[in-house]
Amino acid sequence: MLRNCARLLLRGTALSVRPQAVHSVRCSFPGITRTFAEEQPRDYGFPNATWNSNMMGLYQTYLAQCNGGGWRKIPSYNTTVHHIAGDPLDPARETRLFTRNLDQDGDGFEYCMFYNKAERRMVCLFQPGPYLEGPPGYTHGGCIATIIDSTAGAGAVYLCGSVMTANLNINYKNPIRLGSTVIVDSKVEKIENRKVYTTCHIRSHDDTVLHTESTVLFIKLNV
Numbered sequence: 001m002l003r004n005c006a007r008l009l010l011r012g013t014a015l016s017v018r019p020q021a022v023h024s025v026r027c028s029f030p031g032i033t034r035t036f037a038e039e040q041p042r043d044y045g046f047p048n049a050t051w052n053s054n055m056m057g058l059y060q061t062y063l064a065q066c067n068g069g070g071w072r073k074i075p076s077y078n079t080t081v082h083h084i085a086g087d088p089l090d091p092a093r094e095t096r097l098f099t100r101n102l103d104q105d106g107d108g109f110e111y112c113m114f115y116n117k118a119e120r121r122m123v124c125l126f127q128p129g130p131y132l133e134g135p136p137g138y139t140h141g142g143c144i145a146t147i148i149d150s151t152a153g154a155g156a157v158y159l160c161g162s163v164m165t166a167n168l169n170i171n172y173k174n175p176i177r178l179g180s181t182v183i184v185d186s187k188v189e190k191i192e193n194r195k196v197y198t199t200c201h202i203r204s205h206d207d208t209v210l211h212t213e214s215t216v217l218f219i220k221l222n223v
């Protein structure tokens with residue numbers, strides 16, 4: 001049952017949004033291409049006024065490597081409806097992606113992802129907001145697990161298609177201060193049949209502090 005739900009949820013995750021298009025979203029997955037006539041969903045992976053200077057600086061650095069540098073910016077919406085073509089959920093139903101469920105910019109998960117297919121890496125620039133507090137002034141460990149899972153998961157999805165997380169191991173080395181900027185750097189290390197093994201490190205914006213090291217095992221669906 002769960003497996004079938006996962007299949008449905010993750011079916012056809014290849015999504016491309018034409019940046020010029022104001023009123024259409026083009027989704028394609030094997031054999032089917034559809035154009036939804038709807039208002040262009042907001043891509044939350046663009047800078048907003050709450051991004052600090054380190055977040056902005058890193059964003060510009062990765063963006064500069066998107067033109068011929070092997071990286072591409074990954075769009076980020078606040079519902080899976082916009083992420084998944086042919087979503088089985090009723091589009092009118094109000095669901096929110098966990099990492100995009102707060103209305104006010106800067107309060108929760110502020111992040112932006114970049115993908116490098118040749119290196120099998122997904123990098124997430126992450127600025128945890130005040131509503132992600134765990135220890136006073138620092139980010140909750142569950143939120144850290146979430147951004148690791150989301151980053152490594154997105155990397156696995158972009159490389160392999162639909163996956164579900166089967167195992168997530170994290171060593172928390174140094175706390176992450178709320179409002180700081182960190183780099184979540186994941187890599188697909190190997191693929192064995194349906195198993196996709198990834199590693200993920202979180203480092204400070206200037207690379208001087210290792211915050212976490214982790215491994216995440218994803219299982220491919222639809223094979």
Ligand SMILES: CCCCCCCC/C=C\CCCCCCCC(=O)SCCNC(=O)CCNC(=O)[C@H](O)C(C)(C)COP(=O)(O)OP(=O)(O)OC[C@H]1O[C@@H](n2cnc3c(N)ncnc32)[C@H](O)[C@@H]1OP(=O)(O)O
Nearest residue numbers: 002003013080083149150153154157164165166167194219
């Ligand atoms: C969600 C939104 C997505 C949007 C995508 C948009 C595009 C990208 C944008 C944004 C990215 C966001 C990305 C978000 C990422 C979030 C991901 C989650 O939070 S997922 C929720 C938490 N995870 C579960 O709830 C799984 C629950 N578990 C299951 O459903 C099943 O156990 C499942 C599917 C993992 C495997 O079940 P089976 O029945 O299909 O397969 P079996 O036969 O059990 O396992 C297959 C192989 O894997 C090994 N395996 C399975 N689990 C293992 C484990 N824990 N450790 C080691 N090996 C394991 C087995 O031993 C087997 O290996 P042998 O083929 O025999 O060699």
